[in-house]
Amino acid sequence: QLQLQESGPGLVKPSETLSLTCTVSGGSISSSSYYWGWIRQPPGKGLEWIGSIYYSGSTYYNPSLKSRVTISVDTSKNQFSLKLSSVTAADTAVYYCANLYLFDIWGQGTMVTVSS
Amino acid sequence: DIQMTQSPSAMSASVGDRVTITCRASQGISNYLAWFQQKPGKVPKRLIYAASSLQSGVPSRFSGSGSGTEFTLTISSLQPEDFATYYCLQHNSYPRLTFGGGTKVEIK
Numbered sequence: 001q002l003q004l005q006e007s008g009p010g011l012v013k014p015s016e017t018l019s020l021t022c023t024v025s026g027g028s029i030s031s032s033s034y035y036w037g038w039i040r041q042p043p044g045k046g047l048e049w050i051g052s053i054y055y056s057g058s059t060y061y062n063p064s065l066k067s068r069v070t071i072s073v074d075t076s077k078n079q080f081s082l083k084l085s086s087v088t089a090a091d092t093a094v095y096y097c098a099n100l101y102l103f104d105i106w107g108q109g110t111m112v113t114v115s116s
Numbered sequence: 117d118i119q120m121t122q123s124p125s126a127m128s129a130s131v132g133d134r135v136t137i138t139c140r141a142s143q144g145i146s147n148y149l150a151w152f153q154q155k156p157g158k159v160p161k162r163l164i165y166a167a168s169s170l171q172s173g174v175p176s177r178f179s180g181s182g183s184g185t186e187f188t189l190t191i192s193s194l195q196p197e198d199f200a201t202y203y204c205l206q207h208n209s210y211p212r213l214t215f216g217g218g219t220k221v222e223i224k
Contacts, residue, residue, distance in 0.1 A: 035211040046218040047152075047160065047203055052211035060211050063117060096159065100211055103150055104162040104171065 002027045004097050004107035012091075012114050018084040022097030022107060023077075030055035030075045034101035038071060038082045040093040041109075048093075052100055053080055087114045118142055120206050122216030128224040135191040137202055137219045144184045145208035151180055151189045152203045160203060164189065191221075199223055 008020035022036070029036065038050040051061040053071045061069050065084070073080040084091060092114045099105040119142040129135050139149065147167035152160040162171050164180035167187055177192045191198055204216035 037211065037213070039215075047154075047205075047215040049213040049215060052213070054211075062212075100207075100213070102162070102165065103152075103205060103207070104165075106159045109159060 002099060002105050004099065004105060006095060006097050006107045006110040008110060008112070010111055010113060012087055012112060013116050014088055014114055015086055018082070018087050018091060018112055018114070020082045020095055020097075020110065020112070021079050022081070023079050024099075025078070028075075029073065029078045029080065032101065034099070035060075036073070036080050037098050037100045039096045039098055039106075041096070042090070042093040045093075050082065050084075050095075089114050117212070118145060118206055118209055118214050120204055120214045120216040122204055122219055124219060125217060126220040126222065128222050129194050130224045131194055131196055133194045133224075135194050135198075135221060137189045137204075137221075139182075139187045139189075139204035139206075139216045141185045141187075141206055141208075145206045147183050148206060148208035148210070149180075149182070149187050150205045150207065151178075152205065153198075153200045154203065155200045163202075194221070 003025045005023045012018045035052040037052040051071045053059045068085045070083040094109040096109045097107045121140045149167045151164040154160040168180045179190045181188050201220045206214050
């Protein structure tokens, strides 16, 4: 059974870089022909796609975040990661990683607060 | 970029009511649409895929329809456990994705 788990700091200072990792278990990140992704949800608001990555490293980003987002993959660790630079309070959200094959496998989500 | 306009953004309904939620795409997306249910503090749960296919284990009172630019999620008889927020997701431009803004279904 494929499972995803987000990890990373829950508090980030304004202007700094938010870094999160998604660890995939129960399957190989490089074994299938689908993408992996990051999705976020600010408190009380809707879901926002951040970006997607293939195990080869091919990436696609939300145009509204593209200038600040980097998603990378480490197949040896079965992980993929998110970096969001120059964060502000507007980046405070629950961040989810997800398998983008059937969209039915998500991590539990991790709350990241941007505050000094 | 494909935009998804979901309506209404919120609604009040009673147990037993028939509920309809709509998503409109800014351009044709065939049937590359999924519906999710999210309860407070929980991970979104997929209900419908390919616009009208019911996820295994999801009650049959949920149904989806539509193709192209207009899609509907229908709950035929609202149950207490259905009070939640619902989102559509287009993946026609996969792996670029767009969510609808969400519909919060509250108790009348």
